[in-house]
Amino acid sequence: MTLTAILFSTLLLVAITMVATRFLGRNAGWIAATGLGVIALAVGLRIPEILESANSPSGLAAVREVTPWIPSLGISLGLRLDGLSALFLIIVLGIGALVMAYSARYMSERVVHPHTGYFAWMLLFAFAMTGLVLADDLVLLFVFWELTTLCSFFLINRSGEKASAPAVRTLLVTAMGGLALLFAVVLIVVRTGTTVLSEALTDEVWAQDQGFTAGIAVLVALAAMTKSAQFPFHMWLPDAMVAPTPVSAYLHAAAMVKAGIYLLMLFSPALGGSIVWQVILLSTGLITALLGAFFAMRRFDLKEIMAYSTVSQLGLIVALIGLGTTAALATAALYTLAHALFKASLFMVVGIIDHQAGTRDIRLLHGLWRIMPVTFITTLLAGLSMAGVFPLLGFISKEYLLGQMLDAGTQIWVGIALTAIAVLASATTFAYTGRILLGAFFSYRGTNHADEPEGTHGQKKEIREAKPLFVGAALTPALIGLFLGPSIAALYPLLGAAGSAASGEAYAASFKFFGGFTTEFALSLSIYSLGLFAITQRRRLDTFLERRYLKFTAIDVVEGIRTGSLALGKRVGNTTRTDSPAKHLAAPWVIVGFIAVAALFIVPAPAAFVAGDSWTDVLWLVLLVVTVVPALITKSRLVALILVGGAGFVVALWFFALGAIDVGLTQLLVELLTVVALVLILRRLPGTFHPVARSRQFVTAMVAIGVGVVATLATLAFTGQRDMSAVGQYFLDEAPKDTGGTNVVNTILVDYRALDTFGELTVIAVAGIVLIGILRSRAMLSQRTPDLASWENTALARTEDNTLPIRVVARWAAPVIILLSFHLFWRGHYEPGGGFIAGLVGATGFGLAYLGARADRSAPVKWPYQGLLASGVIVAVLSGIWGYAAGSFLKPVRFDIPLPWGGEYGFTSAMVFDLGVYIAVLAIIIAVINELGGVRPSNIEPRSYAGAVLVASRFERFEPNSPRPERLGEAGSSGGQATPKTGSSAVSDSLETGASS
Numbered sequence: 001m002t003l004t005a006i007l008f009s010t011l012l013l014v015a016i017t018m019v020a021t022r023f024l025g026r027n028a029g030w031i032a033a034t035g036l037g038v039i040a041l042a043v044g045l046r047i048p049e050i051l052e053s054a055n056s057p058s059g060l061a062a063v064r065e066v067t068p069w070i071p072s073l074g075i076s077l078g079l080r081l082d083g084l085s086a087l088f089l090i091i092v093l094g095i096g097a098l099v100m101a102y103s104a105r106y107m108s109e110r111v112v113h114p115h116t117g118y119f120a121w122m123l124l125f126a127f128a129m130t131g132l133v134l135a136d137d138l139v140l141l142f143v144f145w146e147l148t149t150l151c152s153f154f155l156i157n158r159s160g161e162k163a164s165a166p167a168v169r170t171l172l173v174t175a176m177g178g179l180a181l182l183f184a185v186v187l188i189v190v191r192t193g194t195t196v197l198s199e200a201l202t203d204e205v206w207a208q209d210q211g212f213t214a215g216i217a218v219l220v221a222l223a224a225m226t227k228s229a230q231f232p233f234h235m236w237l238p239d240a241m242v243a244p245t246p247v248s249a250y251l252h253a254a255a256m257v258k259a260g261i262y263l264l265m266l267f268s269p270a271l272g273g274s275i276v277w278q279v280i281l282l283s284t285g286l287i288t289a290l291l292g293a294f295f296a297m298r299r300f301d302l303k304e305i306m307a308y309s310t311v312s313q314l315g316l317i318v319a320l321i322g323l324g325t326t327a328a329l330a331t332a333a334l335y336t337l338a339h340a341l342f343k344a345s346l347f348m349v350v351g352i353i354d355h356q357a358g359t360r361d362i363r364l365l366h367g368l369w370r371i372m373p374v375t376f377i378t379t380l381l382a383g384l385s386m387a388g389v390f391p392l393l394g395f396i397s398k399e400y401l402l403g404q405m406l407d408a409g410t411q412i413w414v415g416i417a418l419t420a421i422a423v424l425a426s427a428t429t430f431a432y433t434g435r436i437l438l439g440a441f442f443s444y445r446g447t448n449h450a451d452e453p454e455g456t457h458g459q460k461k462e463i464r465e466a467k468p469l470f471v472g473a474a475l476t477p478a479l480i481g482l483f484l485g486p487s488i489a490a491l492y493p494l495l496g497a498a499g500s501a502a503s504g505e506a507y508a509a510s511f512k513f514f515g516g517f518t519t520e521f522a523l524s525l526s527i528y529s530l531g532l533f534a535i536t537q538r539r540r541l542d543t544f545l546e547r548r549y550l551k552f553t554a555i556d557v558v559e560g561i562r563t564g565s566l567a568l569g570k571r572v573g574n575t576t577r578t579d580s581p582a583k584h585l586a587a588p589w590v591i592v593g594f595i596a597v598a599a600l601f602i603v604p605a606p607a608a609f610v611a612g613d614s615w616t617d618v619l620w621l622v623l624l625v626v627t628v629v630p631a632l633i634t635k636s637r638l639v640a641l642i643l644v645g646g647a648g649f650v651v652a653l654w655f656f657a658l659g660a661i662d663v664g665l666t667q668l669l670v671e672l673l674t675v676v677a678l679v680l681i682l683r684r685l686p687g688t689f690h691p692v693a694r695s696r697q698f699v700t701a702m703v704a705i706g707v708g709v710v711a712t713l714a715t716l717a718f719t720g721q722r723d724m725s726a727v728g729q730y731f732l733d734e735a736p737k738d739t740g741g742t743n744v745v746n747t748i749l750v751d752y753r754a755l756d757t758f759g760e761l762t763v764i765a766v767a768g769i770v771l772i773g774i775l776r777s778r779a780m781l782s783q784r785t786p787d788l789a790s791w792e793n794t795a796l797a798r799t800e801d802n803t804l805p806i807r808v809v810a811r812w813a814a815p816v817i818i819l820l821s822f823h824l825f826w827r828g829h830y831e832p833g834g835g836f837i838a839g840l841v842g843a844t845g846f847g848l849a850y851l852g853a854r855a856d857r858s859a860p861v862k863w864p865y866q867g868l869l870a871s872g873v874i875v876a877v878l879s880g881i882w883g884y885a886a887g888s889f890l891k892p893v894r895f896d897i898p899l900p901w902g903g904e905y906g907f908t909s910a911m912v913f914d915l916g917v918y919i920a921v922l923a924i925i926i927a928v929i930n931e932l933g934g935v936r937p938s939n940i941e942p943r944s945y946a947g948a949v950l951v952a953s954r955f956e957r958f959e960p961n962s963p964r965p966e967r968l969g970e971a972g973s974s975g976g977q978a979t980p981k982t983g984s985s986a987v988s989d990s991l992e993t994g995a996s997s
Contacts, residue, residue, distance in 0.1 A: 029104030040093035080136035083497020177226030228260030235554030245351030269504030281322025288315030293428035330499025348474035362439025430531025817845035835914030839921025872920025
């Protein structure tokens, strides 16, 4: 089976198991277990290939497969199987198969129901880990790293009402490590010039630039420490114990925490020689080993003891990796395998005890060794391996760990100090192993109890041994640990290949089953003695350890940081969180900040303010003053609209004079359509502005003038009296070669920054949907139509005759305008035009037809603008899919179309994207015209088309003859409607409306 097939077989297994769960319920776990077992066997069949190539002169072996992914960026689906990834892959898949089989009997039908997706998330976790250990591309590595974070979050979060907070804390801690890894990946790719992981790790930059190496060492270590629960990020692992026991077993033994260990060993060839790397891993590893063991001795819940024991054991592995030697890395690989076996077994045993006895509290459990002998034997084998007792695999790994610690450093005192800490942590491990065995199966306190354990509430409960299929999943890894101890020689090739891959040097493993009466064995005897002494003094130790030495816990610290960040964000947001535009725009710190930032660019560029050569600039400024100043003085809304529109037209003409044809066209068309939209709004507003105090006028004038002056000076500082910028020249030179288009403005929008334009396109679609929802969910404001009775005998009353001229013009002008929009769209890649401009031009044709309608009720355009909004986004997405499918991701697909009159037209996939822009712009303009200008009967209660949330209030209606308020926002709106309810009553009404509809 190829590496690609191995990877995607785990993903296919997700879909198969989801379907099987619908028919088989929890028994689908057997299918998942079988599938993972088969894939693990396929990996095992590839190991001889690795070992055979390991006999090459270099001593290093790997199988590689490369599938193009994003070739334009040099990113591929690169997979690599060497000794290290093979070892971790067997752990991921093998332990995963056992946990799936265990879940088939542990989980209830309710928990594994298809809608809950338990098996799907667990298998997706296995897929993420498989991709992580096989990835030979830095980008691919990061993608799978983050996927493990998401899988763990969802598996924890779905575990009940109390799981939300632990899941969020876990996500925050591990996501922070993900950001650190992202920074490291970006720096490595930029510095080495490749995304291929195996090539980047052997680059010369690691030896040449120690500062760069130290920086990457800190980032990678931070990422791994958050994942592997190393101090000070250790708290999330015990906090995540709210998850079901099978999830915890997989997290602790093969998945989440092993991802951090794998990352450290993966980067060891490049970072192992860095003193920063060694100091970080050794110090944090040994501190974590001691803290985890100490906390495990304080707990009475079996699951919590296991959680803190995982923290402690991982600390020892991290310290081993920090030593950096090939022998130490091979020993770390051995310890990782031993830990995966005994920790998977122990966690599953905890679940069996909890399932059968109804409690995990060692103060309530006693006498289970007689009732549950198979479970007891399983726990004994796995516990002795964790404690490092002969002849289990854990004994060998612990012996060689001590040996590597003794040989550490160039001075003997360094080795002695490291070994002393490791001995203390291992002795505590022996002690809490006794705590587990005595507490679960005998009598922890040493008092006399009846042979039948009590339940969580003290009642007698009949307890039986678990069924063979249930306990068998836990017994299997314990027996493997027992078998591999005497058969350690069978692991030499794989462990040697793993050590070689982790160090970058050839290494032949030769772990002995029993090394004789060595210093390491003497240290083991001292560990047993200290551990036994701690077990005999457990009552006194409990009294000492149960004291609370700090008033807070690590979880309190993380929760405090989280809540503090939210509170700080709320305080910052409150400074501008207002519904008043005036307060929002006139916030002092906004204005001061704007002026201060602008000054940084204005002061260093005095030459920019020298007058230009063109006298026409003065003319445009005078025209702007002529339009803007009267707009500020007038009291009439209509006059203000005309003047502001005039200012917009002056700006458009200025753009044309400067040669910015595309920008000028856009400005001109936006002004035209804005006038149409505002006219539709003005007919529902009073004719004049409401009075404003002179003091407010003065303040707003000063703010406007100040901001305007600063903005002008900043613009001159950026653009005044200078030649073409380097960026602008780059686009002029490269755009025709990169995109095939000569209209640089258009190519920037639809080629270079198409993803950003797609975001803006999505905003247009969402704005249109919100606009439709809001306007349809609120009562229409009544129109300010004069009394038609006084016009009855005048020409103003004959609306059909009055609209005749514009209808005649629209009859021939509208089709011409639509054809013009098609022309602008077609030429947009090469000449001024494009999808946005063409959409605006097309919309003016519909606006003309709207204004020429005989009556309001016949005016709305009958086009399905809601569907067009969605279609515009879909077409833009399809253009990207087309490019990707054609193997030209982030580059346009181009082909030439023969023209009937001769020559060829260069059509590119970017024009399909531009078509999506055209459709969406056209749709939102039609939506604005229809929704603002449409007329609905005033006696129809508004209903929401966008959900109950948009129905902000219900409206009480005035009688037809009641006086109408003069302005919005006073008692009753100007349209003759009452003011909406506010506060809790409005929310209540909103919810009731949504529920009833």
